[in-house]
Amino acid sequence: MFILRDLLTALQTPFSTPSLGRERAHWFVFTRLAVIVPLTSSRTSNVLRSLRTWFGLDLSQRRFYTFRASSKLPWERLWRVLWSLIPAPRVAGRLLVVWDDSIHNKTGRGIFGGGFFHDPTAQLNQPTYPGSQSVLVIGLLKRVKGRWSCLPLAFRFYFMKKDPQAKAPTAQQDGRTVPVQSKMTQAVPMLTAVARHFIGLPVLGVADSGFGNEGLLRPLRLSAWAFDLLSRLRSHIPLYDRPPERTPGQRGRGRQYGTRLGSVSDPAVLDRPLARVLPVFLDGTVRQVQAYDPVWVLKHLRCRVRVVWVFRKSRWGALFTTDRTLSVEQIIEYYGARWTIEAGFREIKQAIGSAKSQVRNAHSVINHLNFCRMATTLTWLYADRLQADPKRRHVVKGRTRLASPPITLI
Numbered sequence: 001m002f003i004l005r006d007l008l009t010a011l012q013t014p015f016s017t018p019s020l021g022r023e024r025a026h027w028f029v030f031t032r033l034a035v036i037v038p039l040t041s042s043r044t045s046n047v048l049r050s051l052r053t054w055f056g057l058d059l060s061q062r063r064f065y066t067f068r069a070s071s072k073l074p075w076e077r078l079w080r081v082l083w084s085l086i087p088a089p090r091v092a093g094r095l096l097v098v099w100d101d102s103i104h105n106k107t108g109r110g111i112f113g114g115g116f117f118h119d120p121t122a123q124l125n126q127p128t129y130p131g132s133q134s135v136l137v138i139g140l141l142k143r144v145k146g147r148w149s150c151l152p153l154a155f156r157f158y159f160m161k162k163d164p165q166a167k168a169p170t171a172q173q174d175g176r177t178v179p180v181q182s183k184m185t186q187a188v189p190m191l192t193a194v195a196r197h198f199i200g201l202p203v204l205g206v207a208d209s210g211f212g213n214e215g216l217l218r219p220l221r222l223s224a225w226a227f228d229l230l231s232r233l234r235s236h237i238p239l240y241d242r243p244p245e246r247t248p249g250q251r252g253r254g255r256q257y258g259t260r261l262g263s264v265s266d267p268a269v270l271d272r273p274l275a276r277v278l279p280v281f282l283d284g285t286v287r288q289v290q291a292y293d294p295v296w297v298l299k300h301l302r303c304r305v306r307v308v309w310v311f312r313k314s315r316w317g318a319l320f321t322t323d324r325t326l327s328v329e330q331i332i333e334y335y336g337a338r339w340t341i342e343a344g345f346r347e348i349k350q351a352i353g354s355a356k357s358q359v360r361n362a363h364s365v366i367n368h369l370n371f372c373r374m375a376t377t378l379t380w381l382y383a384d385r386l387q388a389d390p391k392r393r394h395v396v397k398g399r400t401r402l403a404s405p406p407i408t409l410i
Contacts, residue, residue, distance in 0.1 A: 014077035096141035
């Protein structure tokens with residue numbers, strides 16, 4: 001409990017010193033504890049019941065709901081304080097930042113950020129375009145007690161163009177319509193804010209194929225911070241050899257691309273005999289992986305990249321990175337660690353219970369998700385500061401490493 005006390009005491013500093021600010025800081029700490037404890041979901045009514053029962057706070061329903069919908073909570077300063085509490089954030093001299101979007105299913109009308117977004121993970125008995133919220137999240141990849149974890153750092157709501165243009169109630173905040181921004185446009189300021197906070201550390205962004213393109217890499221490269229990208233290649237992307245060396249006295253501009261080598265799927269079949277077996281740390285253990293790694297040029301990124309083909313039985317996958325100093329083992333391990341953000345989406349929606357809340361007001365929705373995502377980061381920091389490895393809540397024979405979700409630790 002002393003670890004939580006130190007973490008929560010530091011998170012009280014961004015609040016103002018007058019009595020009202022001290023009161024918000026007091027309620028903020030106990031609300032944070034009520035969200036972390038896994039005995040109930042983070043539905044607002046359950047949190048209020050927990051504050052009254054466990055901590056003995058004399059709170060009226062009106063005052064608590066006013067606090068949860070407050071526009072005065074300093075979330076930007078709170079997140080920066082939390083970033084400063086992360087011990088040893090670098091991995092091999094760089095920050096590993098991962099980002100992806102998540103769907104939060106919602107029922108009802110007038111919910112801020114609500115719409116009918118496409119759900120690629122929908123089952124056959126589920127709607128493909130459910131009523132939901134689309135949230136873009138960035139997180140920090142870090143090893144905690146021998147396993148990879150994803151610590152949420154920031155998030156933004158994504159709105160379809162038609163809702164702000166129609167001035168829909170779900171796209172209104174403080175009487176103003178939210179601006180129309182793509183997911184790439186929203187990711188850039190969040191990533192630059194992280195790079196500005198951890199100044200001096202190069203950032204390696206790890207993303208799936210949907211975000212691994214020039215639309216995100218180019219504006220990041222134009223900023224004052226050092227960014228590189230690690231992602232997966234789609235099978236139809238064309239590959240080019242390195243351009244030939246210029247001959248002495250050659251006139252005109254040199255070639256930017258060499259011979260076209262076909263699409264990604266072509267070398268995957270032809271060059272498989274060149275693959276070598278490498279030990280890679282994946283899923284908490286060292287696995288033997290077959291991989292092949294040339295250096296080629298991607299026309300849609302307009303730069304040289306290192307492409308790694310990973311083979312498993314009859315299947316294959318192609319990874320690429322603009323940071324050509326990475327080894328093959330690092331490329332495969334870092335991309336394999338990207339899956340922890342997907343596990344984080346599950347624990348936030350199910351273990352913490354963010355998907356069960358039906359708040360509708362813009363500030364209520366934003367505060368609710370900030371509470372839930374900050375709870376996940378706090379729990380990982382708690383696990384990282386423990387002297388001994390925490391025990392698994394549900395014991396499994398043959399498994400001793402820390403399990404996900406981390407919310408089961410407290």
